[in-house]
Amino acid sequence: MVEHRHWSMHVLPHLILGLGVLLVVFPVYLAFVGATLDPATIANGQMGVVPGNRFIENMSRVLLAGAGGSTREPVLHMLWNSFVMAMVIAIGKIVISILSAYAVVYFRFPLRKTAFWVIFMTLMLPVEVRIYPTYKIVADLGMLDTVAGLCIPLIASATGTLLFRQFFMTIPDELIEASQMDGAGPVRFFIDTVLPLSLTSIAALFVIQFIYGWNQYLWPLLITSKDSMQTIVIGIKKMIVTQDALTEWQLAMATAVLAMLPPVLVVVVMQKLFVRGLVETEK
Amino acid sequence: MDKRVFFPSKTVPLLLLLPQLVITLVFFYWPAVQAVVMSFQMEDAFGTTSEFVGFENYTAVFTDPFYYRAMGVTAVFSTAVAFLSLSLSLLLAVMADRDIKGAGLYRTLLIWPYAVAPAIAGVLWYFMFQPSLGLFARMLRDWGIDWNPLLNGDHAMILVVMAATWKQISYNFLFFLAGLQAIPKSLIEAAAIDGARPFRRFWTIVFPLLSPTTFFLFVVNIVYVFFDTFGIIDAVTGGGPAKTTTTLVFKVYADGRLGGDLGGSAAQSVVLMVMVIALTAIQFRFIERKVSY
Numbered sequence: 001m002v003e004h005r006h007w008s009m010h011v012l013p014h015l016i017l018g019l020g021v022l023l024v025v026f027p028v029y030l031a032f033v034g035a036t037l038d039p040a041t042i043a044n045g046q047m048g049v050v051p052g053n054r055f056i057e058n059m060s061r062v063l064l065a066g067a068g069g070s071t072r073e074p075v076l077h078m079l080w081n082s083f084v085m086a087m088v089i090a091i092g093k094i095v096i097s098i099l100s101a102y103a104v105v106y107f108r109f110p111l112r113k114t115a116f117w118v119i120f121m122t123l124m125l126p127v128e129v130r131i132y133p134t135y136k137i138v139a140d141l142g143m144l145d146t147v148a149g150l151c152i153p154l155i156a157s158a159t160g161t162l163l164f165r166q167f168f169m170t171i172p173d174e175l176i177e178a179s180q181m182d183g184a185g186p187v188r189f190f191i192d193t194v195l196p197l198s199l200t201s202i203a204a205l206f207v208i209q210f211i212y213g214w215n216q217y218l219w220p221l222l223i224t225s226k227d228s229m230q231t232i233v234i235g236i237k238k239m240i241v242t243q244d245a246l247t248e249w250q251l252a253m254a255t256a257v258l259a260m261l262p263p264v265l266v267v268v269v270m271q272k273l274f275v276r277g278l279v280e281t282e283k
Numbered sequence: 284m285d286k287r288v289f290f291p292s293k294t295v296p297l298l299l300l301l302p303q304l305v306i307t308l309v310f311f312y313w314p315a316v317q318a319v320v321m322s323f324q325m326e327d328a329f330g331t332t333s334e335f336v337g338f339e340n341y342t343a344v345f346t347d348p349f350y351y352r353a354m355g356v357t358a359v360f361s362t363a364v365a366f367l368s369l370s371l372s373l374l375l376a377v378m379a380d381r382d383i384k385g386a387g388l389y390r391t392l393l394i395w396p397y398a399v400a401p402a403i404a405g406v407l408w409y410f411m412f413q414p415s416l417g418l419f420a421r422m423l424r425d426w427g428i429d430w431n432p433l434l435n436g437d438h439a440m441i442l443v444v445m446a447a448t449w450k451q452i453s454y455n456f457l458f459f460l461a462g463l464q465a466i467p468k469s470l471i472e473a474a475a476i477d478g479a480r481p482f483r484r485f486w487t488i489v490f491p492l493l494s495p496t497t498f499f500l501f502v503v504n505i506v507y508v509f510f511d512t513f514g515i516i517d518a519v520t521g522g523g524p525a526k527t528t529t530t531l532v533f534k535v536y537a538d539g540r541l542g543g544d545l546g547g548s549a550a551q552s553v554v555l556m557v558m559v560i561a562l563t564a565i566q567f568r569f570i571e572r573k574v575s576y
Contacts, residue, residue, distance in 0.1 A: 013378040014385075020375045021392045024452065027407040028399075030418060034410060045416040100303040107296035108289050115300055122311045124563045128510045128532050129555040132539045132548055133317035134310060156306035173288045186290040215400035217514035218536065233400045237518045240406060253410065256403055263398035268391060275457060278397075 028260065034253030035059070042249045058254040067239050067251040075255050078232040082214055083262070085231055088151040089213030090206050097160025097205075098198065102190060104161070105168040106176070116161075123158045127219055135222050145226050154219060159281045160205055166280075167201045168194065204277030207270050211263045232259040315556065321549035333546075340550035349526060350534070350551070356440075357530040361508035363444045365501055368451040373497075375452070376459035377485065390460070397453040401446075402514030408446035409519045432520065436527025439520045443528055446519060447512045454507075455500050462496030463489065502566045506559070531555060 030049070034042060037052040061067075062075040103109075104116050127134060134153055143149030171194065179189045220231050230238075236259060239252040267274050290296075322340050324333040344350050379389050396404070411419045414431040423430040432438040466489060474484045513532050516522060522529035522537055529537065535555065539548030 010383075013381050013383050016378045017375060017389045017393075020371070020378075020452075021389065024393055024396055024449070027404075027411060027449065030411055031407050042416055045421055047416065047418060049418070096303040096306065099299040103296035103299035105286055106289050107292065109293045109296045112296070115304065118312075119303060119307055122307055124560045125311055125315055125556065126510050126559065128513060129535070129552050129559060130311075130314040130318050131536065131552070132545055133314035133321065133552075136317065137309065137314055152306060153310040156303055156310060161303065169286070173286060176286075176288045180288070186292060186295050189290075211398050215398075215402075215514075217400065217402045217517070221517075222540075233402050233514070236406055237402055237514075240409070240518065249410065249416070252406065256406055259403055260399050263400075264395045267395050267398040271391060271394070274397075275394075278454075278457060279461060 028257075031253045031256045031260075034249055035257050037250050039248060039250055054250065055254075058250050059258075062251050062254045062258070067235075067248055067255065073227040073230050073235060075232060075235065075258055077228070078230050078235040078255075079258060079262075081229060082231040082233065082259070084147060085150055085216065085220070086210045086213035086263075088147060089154050089216075090209035092151060092155040093157065093160045093209050094202055094205055096155060097157075098164050098202070101161045101164035101168060102186075102194065105165055106186065106189075119156075119161050120158050122156060127154065131218065131222065138223060143223075145224055145229050149223050150220060150229070151213075154213070154216065160209075163201060163205055163280050164198065167198060171197060200273070200276070201280070203270070204273045204280060206277075207266055207274045208277040208281055210266055214263045235259075318549045318552045318556070321546055322553045323546075325546045336546070340546040341554075343547055344550045344554065349529070352526060353529050353531050353534045356526075356528060357509065359440065360444060360447070360512070360528075360530060361505050363440075364447045364451060364508045364512075365504040367444065368448045368455050368504060369497065369500060371448070372452045372455035373459050373493075376456050376463055377489070379456075379460055380463040393456050394453045396450055397457075399450060400514060401450055401511050402518040404450040405443070405446045405515035405518035408442060408449065412442050412445075432524075434524055436524055439524060439528050443512070443515055443519055446515050447508060450515070451504060451507060455504070458496055458500055459493070462493050466492050499566070502562060506562055509555075509559075 033049060033051050034047065035058050036055040037047060038054050041047055041052065064074050064076060066074045100115075100119060104112060138144060138149045138153060141149070143152075175193050176189060179193060184192065215233060216231070217233055217237075220229075220234050221237075224230055224234070232255065236252060236255050239247065239255060241247045321333075323335055323337060325336045325339065326333045375393060379386055379393070399407075409417075409432075411417050412430070412432060414420050414433060420430050429435075430438055432442045470488055470492075471484055474488055479487065509530070510532055512530070513536070516528055516530060516533050517536075520528040522533045531551065532555065535548050535551045538544045538551065
């Protein structure tokens with residue numbers, strides 16, 4: 001900057017950003033504190049901001065035995081269900097959308113524009129607005145309480161197709177020309193050229209879709225009725241009982257910490273890809 | 284926007300498109316059509332037969348005082364969350380855009396709530412404000428405020444607004460920061476040479492240049508509040524007390540699942556679809572502008 005700054009202009013950003021970080025971190029810190037306490041301290045309203053010494057005990061209890069009360073499913077199993085759901089949705093979306101984008105960009109065929117618009121329009125139909133008819137179809141197909149029923153209806157969406165289409169448009173035409181001169185067909189060109197070039201886009205989309213899948217709520221709430229199919233986000237909700245006296249908060253908070261850990265780690269560790277994926281899927 | 288060079292095959296592309304088209308038709312279009320059909324039908328008490336009732340379901344929806352209440356709740360909720368989360372994250376982004384020490388660390392510490400599920404965000408905030416044992420609820424009580432989101436509708440609304448805002452800050456922060464970094468530094472320096480103070484530089488140069496980002500985020504935030512906050516509301520208030528936090532989407536769910544009124548629920552779905560299409564159309568007009576920008 002060209003001007004001399006008053007000392008307060010140096011302190012102010014740190015002050016505001018520090019408060020922002022505090023606001024963002026504090027609820028999660030408090031959940032961690034809750035997970036380290038004994039039930040009586042929380043229930044009697046004596047909880048402060050100092051952690052207790054029951055962290056390991058509470059964690060092993062929820063992970064292996066489950067919270068009891070409303071849901072007896074061990075959280076370890078819920079974590080696995082959430083992981084399967086997030087992976088199937090993320091990988092499924094990437095596979096079907098890269099294939100459809102490839103078809104739309106690298107071929108000329110009748111109804112090409114129509115096919116693109118059919119996919120594109122799904123942007124306007126989030127699952128929440130057509131929830132019961134979709135539920136009914138999944139039920140009629142006998143897919144309630146199955147991984148397929150949980151994941152496939154969430155796999156189709158335009159975002160992935162749009163992302164890959166946009167990326168493919170930036171691949172120079174010289175590459176396909178060279179490939180065609182070598183006598184390569186569409187499959188060869190896809191595997192040898194397009195796929196390796198798309199790796200960063202794939203990874204960025206994966207990060208976003210993994211989080212999307214992991215955090216699903218309404219859909220699994222309707223589609224899964226068995227405890228053995230329960231995802232961790234649904235599991236926590238079931239631990240918060242309306243008659244508050246029955247809620248085992250230390251266990252619910254231990255579960256909340258476990259539920260946040262995988263997607264938060266993905267964001268922090270793969271920050272660059274995450275930011276890129278977020279910005280690109282929103283374009 | 285078409286490639287000059289392409290493959291001649293007509294069958295390969297259809298095979299490539301098949302998985303997505305099948306899933307889209309079965310799980311997107313078919314249910315959407317079903318929703319429209321169901322909205323014109325009424326089922327008998329056992330759900331065995333349904334008859335065509337014309338616009339009866341729509342008439343019922345638009346004469347239901349609770350529907351207008353849900354509209355009001357949605358309007359208050361989305362305006363509050365959009366305004367709060369946009370202003371907080373703009374403030375944070377402006378601070379993080381300066382060349383200060385540890386900017387990267389601040390960024391990391393501010394963006395991760397994006398990964399927290401809305402339902403879990405709701406549970407975290409409920410834990411802090413649960414009337415009998417929450418840390419902040421006790422503090423409020425000590426100050427003489429009779430805080431109880433389980434009984435008081437305004438308190439319940441404040442709680443879900445806080446949880447939804449908290450969850451959305453990271454997203455808005457990221458896009459604001461990207462928008463700020465795209466503004467040429469030379470413009471701001473030129474204004475500084477002309478003697479404009481930082482506050483004035485922000486309102487006369489930075490904020491107007493940032494308006495496409497702000498507008499984009501505004502639309503995204505409204506859509507977020509409409510749909511993604513379902514988990515927060517279901518986990519924290521269950522739409523209560525006395526439906527004071529029942530948004531339009533929550534009502535679609537509650538009427539269909541708990542009330543068993545599938546026709547009415549479907550009619551509400553169709554109305555919502557029209558709203559989403561309108562919102563998306565607005566967003567696309569904006570994207571076109573951004574391209575030529």
